[in-house]
Amino acid sequence: MPLQLTVTAKGQLTLRQAVLDHLDIKPGQKVRVSLLPEGRIELCAADRTPSIARLRGALRRPGQRRVSLAEMKEAIERGADE
Numbered sequence: 001m002p003l004q005l006t007v008t009a010k011g012q013l014t015l016r017q018a019v020l021d022h023l024d025i026k027p028g029q030k031v032r033v034s035l036l037p038e039g040r041i042e043l044c045a046a047d048r049t050p051s052i053a054r055l056r057g058a059l060r061r062p063g064q065r066r067v068s069l070a071e072m073k074e075a076i077e078r079g080a081d082e
Helices: 017-023 069-081
Strands: 031-036 040-045
Touching: 017 040
Parallel strands: none
Antiparallel strands: 031 040
C-alpha cells in the first residue's frame, strides 16, 4: 500500500508512524538513505550494531597489492617461529 508524504517548504519529510514501525525506528535513531537510479531511493534503519562486514577494505591502501590467504598463513607461521 503506497503512502504519500508531503515535502515541507524547508524540503523535509515527516515519516508516518506506520513507516517508522515498519522500519522499527525509534526516536533518536538514524535512517540510511541510498540513492538509486531513475530517481528512486531506498530507506533503511541504520545499523544498530557494527557489522564485521563493514570493515572489509578498511586497511586497503592505494597501490597496495592484494595478499592471498596462503601468503597470510605463511607470514603468520614465520612470525610464530621467531
